[in-house]
Amino acid sequence: MRTDTVAPTTTPRSATRTASTARGRGAGTFPQAETLGTQVNPEAPTIEDVDLSHHGDAEVGDGLRDFAVNVRTATPPAWLAERIRASIADLAAYPDPEPARRAVGRRHGRSPDEVLLTAGAAEAFVLLARVLRPRRAVVVHPQFTEPEAALRAAGHEVERVLLNKDFTFDPAAVPSDADLVVIGNPTNPTSVLHPAAAIAALARPGRTVIVDEAFMDCVPGEPESLAGRLPSGFVVVRSLTKTWGLAGLRAGYLLTAPDLVSRLAAAQPLWAVSTPALVAVEACSAPEAVAEADAWAAAMGAERDRLAAALTSRGLYVVPAPRASFLCLRVPDALGIRALLRQRGFAVRRGDTFPGLGPDWLRIAVRDREADDELLEALRDLGI
Structure with missing residues (x-):
């Protein structure tokens, strides 16, 4: 596999960049690991330029089996849908966020004044980008692109640190003077779960660390979550979208110090989270709901590992030790394979719109055994 590298320069940071990209060899089996390197990437175009606004829902179309959206x-x-339906009777009143804030606080062992409810995790990223004033903002990639897109839209320069071998995280790769760091855990699209200690090691006086834990409830027991620990200077962003199927409702929250919660709330529109979304947040934070999510995570994890083993047995590189509800794999001419799968009725997520990946990467959502076997059969028909 060829690796293209642009060496660091001695020009100011606004014009400095190093980059490393993994390119496919066109056919055959890929090696099991390689170093992707570190990239400092300002506004200037680089070989890593990608469409940060592309998301999995854009891959789905009429008649396609959805393996693209996580x-x-x-x-x-049914019990949650009924709770949401019942909330419609209260729509004449303005939303009251306090019961949901208290429920989220209890769920994570935090005070309600450390909780800000948001219209999904996406609103949290926008609020943070508009309120914070970083001198040097760094996003650890590959990861969900919305945090970087929100920072750029708010006028901030953004630098990228690309994860190394097997997409594991070394906190030493982050510049010591970065005063804003964004990282996902487990990371979308790689499905890698980073040790909480490694992320907590990012703590510095004057630094804000944003941890996107949108997929943390895919991990039984959430042992690496920082939501309950919340080191000084940290912001943990959570979402109800993935596990509970509420993308259309827009329900999420963040956890951070009360003073930052107050600043973010002041920038948030009044009544930003609707009554049905507040009801969902409260319901999904209850102990019985957390237990249900944990049981689902265990069952999903078993199917994910089966699917990963099946793909690996065919000589494909699947990012090791996946822990979220999707797999990231490298396959020759992934964009071509994606197009052929669409012809056969399957939608998968292209990987080239994630900084640090490229045209030989795909992300595949984990479904049930029957659906996953149908995808495996379609891949077999394509010689994979």
């Missing part, structure tokens, strides 16, 4: 299928469950 939302749990057959959701929301």
Whole structure:
């Protein structure tokens, strides 16, 4: 595999960049690991330029089996859908966020004044980008592109640190003077779960660390979550979209110090989170709901590992030790394979719109055994 590298220069940071990209060899089996390197990437175009606005829902079309969007299928469950339907009777009143804030606080062992409810995790990223004033903002990639897109839209320069071998995280790769760091855990699209200690090691006086934990409830017991620990200077962003199937409802929250919660709330529109979304947040934070999500995560994890093993047995590189509800794999001419799968009725997520990946990467959502086997059969028909 060829690796293209632009060496660091001695020009000011606004014009400095190093980059490393993994390119496919066109056919055959890929090696199991390689170093992707570190990239400092300002506004100037580089070989890593990607469409940060591309998301999995753009891959889905009429008649396509959806392996592109990481939302749990057959959701929301009946009990949650009924709670949401019942909330419609209260729409004449303005939304009251306090019961949901208290429920989220209890769920994570935090005070309610450390909780800000948001219209999905996406609103949290926009609020943070508009309120914070970083001198040097760094986003750890590959990861969900919305945090970087929000920072750029708010006028901030953004630098990228690309994860190394097997997309594991070394906190030493982050510049010591970065005063804003964004990282996902587990990371979308790689499905890698980073040790909480490694992320906590990013703590510095005057630094804000944003941890996107949108997929943390895919991990039974959430052992690496920082939501309950919340080191000084940290912001943990959570979402109800993935596990509970509420993308259309827009329900999420963040956890951070009360003073930052107050600043973010002041920038948030009044009544930004609707009554049905507040009801969902409160319901999904209850102990019985957390237990249900944990049981789903365990069952999904077993199917994910089976699917990963099947793909690996065919000589494909699947990012090791996946822990979220999707797999990231490298396959020769992934964009071509994606197009052929669409012809056969399957939508998968292209990887080239994630900084640090490229045209030989795909992300595949984990479904049930029957659906996953149908995808495997379609790949077999393509010689994979």
